[in-house]
Amino acid sequence: MKAGTSRAVVAVTAIPSGWTRSARACDADPPLAGGDLVVLQTDTGTVLAEVSAVSPALAGKIGLAEQGPLVLRRATPQDRAMRLRHEQREREAFRLCVMKIRERGLAMKLARVEQLFDGSRLVFYFTSEERVDFRELVRELASEFKTRIELRQIGVRDEARMLSGYGTCGRPLCCSSWLKAFEPVSIKMAKQQDLALNPSRLSGLCGRLKCCLRYELNHAVAAPARDDACPGGGGNAARPAAGCGNCAGARGRGK
Numbered sequence: 579m580k581a582g583t584s585r586a587v588v589a590v591t592a593i594p595s596g597w598t599r600s601a602r603a604c605d606a607d608p609p610l611a612g613g614d615l616v617v618l619q620t621d622t623g624t625v626l627a628e629v630s631a632v633s634p635a636l637a638g639k640i641g642l643a644e645q646g647p648l649v650l651r652r653a654t655p656q657d658r659a660m661r662l663r664h665e666q667r668e669r670e671a672f673r674l675c676v677m678k679i680r681e682r683g684l685a686m687k688l689a690r691v692e693q694l695f696d697g698s699r700l701v702f703y704f705t706s707e708e709r710v711d712f713r714e715l716v717r718e719l720a721s722e723f724k725t726r727i728e729l730r731q732i733g734v735r736d737e738a739r740m741l742s743g744y745g746t747c748g749r750p751l752c753c754s755s756w757l758k759a760f761e762p763v764s765i766k767m768a769k770q771q772d773l774a775l776n777p778s779r780l781s782g783l784c785g786r787l788k789c790c791l792r793y794e795l796n797h798a799v800a801a802p803a804r805d806d807a808c809p810g811g812g813g814n815a816a817r818p819a820a821g822c823g824n825c826a827g828a829r830g831r832g833k
Contacts, residue, residue: 586610588649589631590618593661594668594692596742596754598630601647615653617695624695626653626661664693667723671700674722678715686710689737699726705737735760738784745782745790752789763787767795 586603588610601618603610610616610629618627627647672691679686686706693700700723704710712729719727732740735753742754753760768780768791782788 586632588629590616590627590647590649591630592618592620593626593628594665594690595625596740598755599647601627601649603632604649604651606652610649610652615658617650617653617657619648619650624650626657626695660697664695664697667700668693671702671719671723675702675715675719678718682715684710684712684715686712686731689732690740697725699728701728701730703730703732703737703740705732705734734784735786738782743783745788746779747790751783757789760789761792763789763792767791770795 586609587600588603589598590601591598593615604616610632612629612631614629616627616629618625627649668691671693672688675691676688679688685708686704689703689705691700691702700719702719710731716727716729738751739753739757743751745751749755763786765775765780765787768775768787771791771794773780773791780787780791
């Protein structure tokens with residue numbers, strides 16, 4: 579199928595990275611539908627992805643400009659078979675790397691291994707609280723798998739986004755579902771929202787302050803301003819939409 583752009587925009591989830599983005603769809607017959615596997619062109623290369631939603635409303639959000647990922651084509655049976663082989667290799671690489679980390683006593687925790695779609699290299703993501711000399715480890719892995727090896731140190735927030743999970747609100751983690759970038763979060767934001775300073779309630783799965791403390795701050799700051807301007811309003815004015823909109827409803831229960 580010839581790759582090309584159209585006015586259709588779809589939401590796609592990358593495999594195995596797990597991030598979700600809006601992407602410009604290609605001309606496809608029949609049109610792309612939820613659950614279809616596609617080959618996606620991104621800034622970092624070609625990846626396999628699954629279509630998670632198809633909606634005309636997405637077109638206005640991405641602008642259809644020269645930005646965002648581009649769906650090149652539907653995935654073929656050969657693409658699917660190759661992905662299965664990559665998954666098997668990723669599992670074997672993860673097992674072997676963990677074993678070698680223990681043998682060498684390296685202060686690092688392996689989070690995930692990804693084989694690029696084109697098979698050009700294996701990427702090992704790890705967390706560590708200190709600098710790690712992993713040069714010998716890279717050489718051993720390259721000798722074992724006969725391909726280019728890349729080790730990337732990530733933070734605990736990146737690890738949580740990569741592995742995903744569910745927050746205390748009962749929904750999938752914002753960082754792994756829709757949040758595109760991490761922004762600074764401080765305890766002052768919790769104080770401004772009159773939240774109980776309980777570390778177990780203010781911390782996410784990553785052990786850091788929840789990202790929603792930042793984007794839900796608009797709810798706590800904007801509402802009192804309207805109450806002062808309209809005495810007797812009782813604080814019942816509609817609050818502006820921000821974030822996922824679920825944290826504000828659970829704020830009272832978190833005290």
